[in-house]
Amino acid sequence: MYSQDFQNLISTSDKILSLLEGSSFHSDDFLVWEVARKFISQAVTHSGTILDIGCGNGFLLRCLQEWQNYPLIPYGIDTNSEFIGKAKLLFPNQSQNFAVLSIENLDKLVSAGLPDKYDLIYWNVWDNWDFDSDRHLEILKDVMSHVRPGGRLILGLYYTESQYNLEKVNQLKSHGFPPDGMTKNSPDKWEIVCWFDK
């Protein structure tokens, strides 16, 4: 059962369309989003701070707060300043938790006013990301260095071909990054999340 605040947030298809646009997800149907993304919450197994790398308008973070029972303190970075502006509006009491910053500049988290380390980091791996690339593997290591001891990095793999998502997991394994766990959205869906515990 969603909180009243959340029910108000998603009360019209126009609101949903705008919220999902800010998450780069093209639909005005909340159910379509829920079916595609709610399964991520299975990887959230403790409370604390959560950094969404490429947070868009922060709607995924807001949904994760509703989709499971562990209290989460949201943080987000994105290269798109318009999205960060929207995330600040979505979390008015935590607007300082969002900053325009690239995954390539995580060393600037603290100067951007955000913590250096997090209980959870979530990253919707971009379609052009290639874990066979040394540069991309270095960035993955850097991302992991911002997870607190006892924390977890969650990677979302949402390529529309299931096989391609499994290939990404296999790339990670073959380069010495075997995930500590992974879950597929329902058997007829392609989305996968995998995670690394620290």
Ligand SMILES: C[S@@+](CC[C@H](N)C(=O)[O-])C[C@H]1O[C@@H](n2cnc3c(N)ncnc32)[C@H](O)[C@@H]1O
């Ligand atoms: C598909 S959206 C993901 C939104 C949200 N995290 C989710 O999972 O629904 C990807 C976001 O990553 C952002 N992005 C792309 N390249 C980035 C980079 N190098 N560093 C940080 N964010 C980036 C885009 O601006 C976009 O908002």
